[in-house]
Every structure is written in structure tokens, then in C-alpha cells.
Amino acid sequence: MLDDFMVRAALAGLGVVLAAAPLGCFVVWRRMAFFGAATAHAAVLGVAISLALSISVFAGVLAVALLMAILVTLTSGRGYAMDTLLGVMAHSSLAFGLVAVSFLTDVRIDLMAYLFGDILAVGRGDLAVIWSGSLLVLALMAWRWQPLLVATVSEDLAYAEGGTPRRESLYLTVALAVVVAVAIKVVGVLLIAALLIIPAATARAFSTTPEAMAGGAAVVGVGSVLLGLWGSWELDTPTGPTIVCVATVAFLLITSLARLTRARALH
Numbered sequence: 001m002l003d004d005f006m007v008r009a010a011l012a013g014l015g016v017v018l019a020a021a022p023l024g025c026f027v028v029w030r031r032m033a034f035f036g037a038a039t040a041h042a043a044v045l046g047v048a049i050s051l052a053l054s055i056s057v058f059a060g061v062l063a064v065a066l067l068m069a070i071l072v073t074l075t076s077g078r079g080y081a082m083d084t085l086l087g088v089m090a091h092s093s094l095a096f097g098l099v100a101v102s103f104l105t106d107v108r109i110d111l112m113a114y115l116f117g118d119i120l121a122v123g124r125g126d127l128a129v130i131w132s133g134s135l136l137v138l139a140l141m142a143w144r145w146q147p148l149l150v151a152t153v154s155e156d157l158a159y160a161e162g163g164t165p166r167r168e169s170l171y172l173t174v175a176l177a178v179v180v181a182v183a184i185k186v187v188g189v190l191l192i193a194a195l196l197i198i199p200a201a202t203a204r205a206f207s208t209t210p211e212a213m214a215g216g217a218a219v220v221g222v223g224s225v226l227l228g229l230w231g232s233w234e235l236d237t238p239t240g241p242t243i244v245c246v247a248t249v250a251f252l253l254i255t256s257l258a259r260l261t262r263a264r265a266l267h
Contacts, residue, residue: 008123012127012130015130018218020221021218022214023141024217026172027176036180036197041090042090043114045093045094046062047060052104062181068177116191117186117240126185134182141175148171176196199217199220199221203216205258231245
């Protein structure tokens, strides 16, 4: 069954969106969208380092994504606004990564595949990495779900309950780095943040509890992957961008419907 490239592509996409769903909810609740984009942009530098050292791309991207998160955490609140720091680090790491890739003359590299994804080229080894990372993130989210929710609602409340908000932020950062590392093959550096944010933002329109929003985000993500793959096959369009386009259409339709429903309820 795994010899069929479309089956492998579907399994890869499902592995990514199932991990991105609960994590994307926290990205939306904590307003960390720019942080997710910055971490994803830094992945290009990780790709360049991986190819230069002949190591796993997953390992290189994961290391750079974690380094980016740690640097932002250590330098925040020291005279610069968070969005300024993220802007500097995101664009500089992307630029350094692109420049570094240009020096790899002895290595054949399809830069577009890393920028926009190449889900149809996913192999068995890639599937193992994607699902291992996905299950790790899901396990972490299940383990820290309640403390993460409390820290997201109020840091003071988290301290009162004996928690450590900074530690919970670190768990979230690690999970985000893992998702970026496994998603680069599916949707690429420039679209990873969209896969994190759009399904979660869509589910927010019709959810009444945090758990319902995470489940709804997973449903929207799965639907976007499957319809995006089908649309890409039928229309002969780039698969990663098509998946994001489907998710965006779902966001527009569902949020508009939710607003109309609320407006009618008020009248």
C-alpha cells in the first residue's frame, strides 16, 4: 500500500496536521503566529547546515528551530519588543540560509521543495520521521494540556497552582520546533505557519471549549489535506499551496457562517 505515492502523501499530511492541530490552538490563544513564522523561516538555515554536514535534514532543522526559540526567550524584554526581535531573527536567518545554500555547489538541492514543500516525494523514511515527531508532540500536548491551558489563561493563576509558566512555554517551544522540522517536507518553510494557524482559527469560530477547538482544528486540517491532495491532482497545481488554499477557503466559509448564525440569534 505504501508503494502508492498518493497514499504516502496523504499519510504524511495527516501526520503533520494531527500534531499541528492542538499546537496551533495554543499559537492562536497566545498570539504566537509571528513566532511560528520566525521558527519556520529559520528552518532554511537548518537545511543548509544539514546538507553541508551531510546529516539528517530533520536533525538540522530541529536544532536551528530550537536555537531560534531559545535565543528569542533569552533576549526578550531586554530593550526590544518581541515582534521586533522575531522580525530581525526570522528574516536574517532566512537570508543567511539562502546565502548558505548558494555555496553548496557540490550538492544538488531543489530549494523550491524546501520553501513550498514536496509532499508527493515523501518516502517511507520520511513517513517514519513525520509520524514519530507527530506522536511525540501529541504525547507532550496530552501530558501538559491542563498546565499549558492555565498558563495561557493567566500566569498568576499558574503560579498560584504551583506551576511554572516559563517551563510550559519551553514545552510549547519544543513542540513547535518538532512540528516545523517534520512539516518542512509537506508544506515547506513558507507555509508551515499557515498550517498551524488556519485550522485552529477556523475551529475557533464554532468551538465552545479548548478541547473542542483542538478537535475541530484536527478535522479542518485533515479535510484540507485530503481535499488539497485531490485538488492538486485534478488541477495539476502545487500540492502544499493547494492544501493551504483549501484551508483558507474553509476558514472564510466557516467564520462567515458562524457570524451569520450569531447575528440571527441576536435578532
